[in-house]
Every structure is written in C-alpha cells, then in structure tokens.
Amino acid sequence: MTARLRYDDVEAGAALPAQRFPIRRVDLVRYCGASGDFNVIHWNERSARDVGLPDVIAHGMWTMGAAGSVVEEWAGDGGRVVEFGTRFTKPVVVPAGGGEVEVSGVVKALDEQTRRATVELSATSGGAKVLGRCLAVVQLD
C-alpha cells in the first residue's frame, strides 16, 4: 500500500499509471449483487439483444468504479476523492468469453489554494471510448 500523495509531488500533465481490468460475465453478476442493480442486460445475452444491444454489457457504474480505483491507486487513498463524474459514451460489451477495459489518466489541473488535483480519466474497451469527460478531484496533502 502506498502512502498518500502530496500536492508538492504532483505536476500538471503527469500521467497516472494505466490499468487493465478484465471483465467476465461472473464479474457482472458479482457487481449486480454488490450494487443492487440486477438489470437483465448485465447478465442475460438474449435479453440484451432483445433491447438492441450487441451482447451483455457491463454496468456503466462498474467501469466508473474501475476508473475510480486507478485514481485511488495513484492518490494512495480513495477516501480523498472529493468529486467524481463521468458520461457513459459507449457500452462495455462483455461476450461470453469476457472483455477488458483499459483505464488511463492525466493530471489536468492543480489548485494551490485547496491543494486539490483534477484528474481526467480515459477508458476504452474493444477499441471504443466508453467514458467521456471523466473527471476526479482529489484532495492531496
């Protein structure tokens, strides 16, 4: 476990370490239970296709959670994320054989008064950009 990141150690434009998140159908079932969202499009292929989706898709909130863990890993403390927001631009398709999401990030801005960093995250899956305007504001020491 890393120590908490200090404001003075961060530069605008710095890249966060990227992470790959494999995602299988069973992981979506687990996330259904953890979140309370049992929407059938996240676990039943036929139902997903019936509503026009290409296959089972991940919860947008699962992807946002994965992106949040990249911020947490970088900051050293997930409890210091004071704001976090995103648009869901494309679905993360999870075929029976599983899928993957890659998350990367960059420090967009630093606020000397508040000692907070704004980080922009990017997430792609199957060549598509799945999160848009994904921004986290982190309180640093």
Next chain:
Amino acid sequence: MPINRAFLGRDLPPSEPYDVGREKIREFADAIGDPNPVYRSRTAAQALGHPDVVAPPTFAIVLSFRASNAVLFDPELGLDYSRVVHGEQRFVHNRPIRDGDVLVTRPRITEIRDAGRNELLTWEARISTVDGEPVCTATNTLVARGTARTTEAFGGSA
C-alpha cells in the same frame, strides 16, 4: 410516451435509513476490482487518518440505486425503464462514506428534457447521516431512448 414534466423539481420522501457496514464495503470494492486495504481494514484506514474503513468513491451508487425505485417507478412519471440507459453520473463528497454510517437519501428530480429523439431525466440523491450531517450528493442522469414527444409527433414507433 414522454416523461411527465410535472415531476420536475419535485422532492421525494426520504429513504429508510441504510446502515453502512464493512462487509458490504468489502463486497463492493471486490466487485470493482480494487484490493486496497483502506476499504477493508480499520487499521489501514486509521493510518490514513480516517475514523474507520471508508467506502470507494462510487459506493454512494448503492444508496442512490436503492432510492431510485421510489423515483423512477411511479407510474405517473411515465418512464419506460426498458428504454433507459445510464447517461451520466456524478458524486460530490463532503467526506467519505464509512463503516458505521447510518445514511438517509433525499431524492429530487432536477431535470427532464428532450435530447433529440431521447429524453434525459436527472435526479439528485442527497445523502446525509440520520443526524443530518451531509455526506454526499449523487447526481444521476438517465437517458430514455426514443421517448421524446417529437418521435410520437411523427407517428414513429417508439
């Protein structure tokens, strides 16, 4: 059928209290693939200055989702949930949610509008402790695909 604009600005009744527990926090952190001890160990959380185990930054969705039933499934609202996809999500935290919190969610519908053939519905989940300490505001934007009034006007199948 379009969403009923009469609901715009409406405050809905507060949810039942929710007891935040360490095992649920762990379950959620496991589910998003984050192994960090701050979400599992009181010692690790206290070493970082927190009173107890904290929840991941998106955990408030558990509270918000629970409250969403009362918001979205009122037949008067006219939302066809089979057409709904998640458009946007935002969290603003006064402090992290943590083990031992007893939280209440107060929903408010803040936006209902057309976006081309679709409609957008945004509602806020204002999450506080039962003692009234504000903890987090979750802003949830849903997209109802193809339900805008313009679609109906052209007699298109929704």
